[in-house]
Amino acid sequence: MRNAPLLAAASLALASVISAAPAPTGAAAMGAPPVLFNTAFEGAALGKIEKLGETEFRLHIKGQQDARGRNRQATWYSFRMDDVGGREVTLHLTAFKGEYNDRPARAPAGDWYRPVCSEDGENWQHIPAARWDEAADEFTFTLRPRGNTLWIAHVPPYPHARVSQLLAEVSRSPHARTEVIGQTVLGRELHLVAVTNFARPDAAKKIIWMQARQHAWETGTSFLLEGALRSVLADEPRTAKLRDENVFLFVPMINVDSVVRGEVRFNVNGFDPNRQWDEVDLRDKRWLERNPEIWYVKKAILAQHARQPIAIALNLHNTEMNEYLETMVDAEPQQAMLHRFFELAVTKTSFDPSRPKLTIGLPTNLPPGNTTNILWRDARVPIMLLEQRIGPNRKLNRIATPQDRMDLGRDLIALMAEVVK
Numbered sequence: 001m002r003n004a005p006l007l008a009a010a011s012l013a014l015a016s017v018i019s020a021a022p023a024p025t026g027a028a029a030m031g032a033p034p035v036l037f038n039t040a041f042e043g044a045a046l047g048k049i050e051k052l053g054e055t056e057f058r059l060h061i062k063g064q065q066d067a068r069g070r071n072r073q074a075t076w077y078s079f080r081m082d083d084v085g086g087r088e089v090t091l092h093l094t095a096f097k098g099e100y101n102d103r104p105a106r107a108p109a110g111d112w113y114r115p116v117c118s119e120d121g122e123n124w125q126h127i128p129a130a131r132w133d134e135a136a137d138e139f140t141f142t143l144r145p146r147g148n149t150l151w152i153a154h155v156p157p158y159p160h161a162r163v164s165q166l167l168a169e170v171s172r173s174p175h176a177r178t179e180v181i182g183q184t185v186l187g188r189e190l191h192l193v194a195v196t197n198f199a200r201p202d203a204a205k206k207i208i209w210m211q212a213r214q215h216a217w218e219t220g221t222s223f224l225l226e227g228a229l230r231s232v233l234a235d236e237p238r239t240a241k242l243r244d245e246n247v248f249l250f251v252p253m254i255n256v257d258s259v260v261r262g263e264v265r266f267n268v269n270g271f272d273p274n275r276q277w278d279e280v281d282l283r284d285k286r287w288l289e290r291n292p293e294i295w296y297v298k299k300a301i302l303a304q305h306a307r308q309p310i311a312i313a314l315n316l317h318n319t320e321m322n323e324y325l326e327t328m329v330d331a332e333p334q335q336a337m338l339h340r341f342f343e344l345a346v347t348k349t350s351f352d353p354s355r356p357k358l359t360i361g362l363p364t365n366l367p368p369g370n371t372t373n374i375l376w377r378d379a380r381v382p383i384m385l386l387e388q389r390i391g392p393n394r395k396l397n398r399i400a401t402p403q404d405r406m407d408l409g410r411d412l413i414a415l416m417a418e419v420v421k
């Protein structure tokens with residue numbers, strides 16, 4: 001039972017949010033106002049609400065389907081409850097089941113699964129105890145919030161507003177430049193941040209690429225990328241050397257519209273930003289209309305690679321219980337470099353792989369098509385996919401916190417610089 005310490009720690013932490021006082025009963029409860037659900041904020045999402053009692057609700061996860069009405073995924077919800085102070089509130093979350101790659105998928109939940117809650121919408125902790133019922137597709141927990149407002153989400157949110165704040169900070173650094181490389185379906189800007197020593201010519205440097213949030217719900221990727229970006233921006237001798245020797249390129253958020261709108265996976269036209277990378281044709285404007293997030297990022301990658309080759313690239317994702325690195329790189333010396341990256345990540349960081357080695361995945365041609373990793377086959381970009389689990393990490397002996405993920409970002413970007421030397 002390796003996650004027992006995790007639960008104990010979470011229970012202690014939750015004591016600060018959850019009052020030990022008994023819930024009001026009788027006359028006190030009768031006068032209490034109704035519990036209100038609020039989704040009027042960035043990234044909020046919730047489906048149907050069934051009221052089972054004054055403080056008991058069945059909440060349906062909204063989920064999102066692709067453009068063909070397939071591949072419903074229900075790995076995101078985020079909502080606020082008001083008038084809950086001192087009351088015992090029981091929530092049954094349901095409608096998790098969906099499809100993946102056109103086939104029925106298991107519910108993205110289990111005994112290991114813990115949503116997060118917050119008193120202020122900024123500091124999050126995992127719910128300490130809950131019950132998962134696989135047959136009913138239902139996850140149940142009871143809380144007694146101390147404050148009158150409580151936020152609940154699938155994983156700690158990382159909204160687009162935080163990217164905007166980060167970019168504003170980055171713009172004050174002499175070591176970074178931010179470029180708008182395109183727009184989303186709804187016209188939001190896609191950014192590319194370059195971090196290097198601009199006083200030195202790029203020709204002798206290595207080009208290192210990292211990108212996050214192709215899938216809106218995967219907030220862990222944003223914490224990881226922020227940690228990586230902040231670490232190479234820091235004013236320290238170690239990082240000054242990294243900037244002398246490398247150009248770090250970051251695309252902090254790809255599926256911006258869906259993050260803002262509280263969607264799960266696809267862009268707002270229903271296309272998966274990590275599929276069809278072989279089909280998206282930069283000469284074909286239909287792709288620009290359907291999936292501009294791929295179109296512009298692919299254009300930026302290929303333009304960079306033509307100007308000065310990308311030495312290593314990392315595409316960041318989250319899964320429920322799997323953690324791994326996967327690539328289509330099938331030639332030397334690049335494959336040896338990526339194997340070395342895997343080994344160093346295992347020995348030096350909190351990366352806790354569920355597969356024993358770097359996975360060399362071949363193009364699958366499964367509908368709906370191929371991932372960003374296809375850039376190796378099509379353009380010889382040595383790119384890897386990193387999947388990071390949202391369940392317990394065995395090295396950390398807990399579910400990775402946002403700070404753990406930022407620390408991992410700091411460590412991985414340094415390893416990328418090490419293996420490309």
Ligand SMILES: [Zn+2]
Nearest residue numbers: 215218317318
């Ligand atoms: Zn993903």
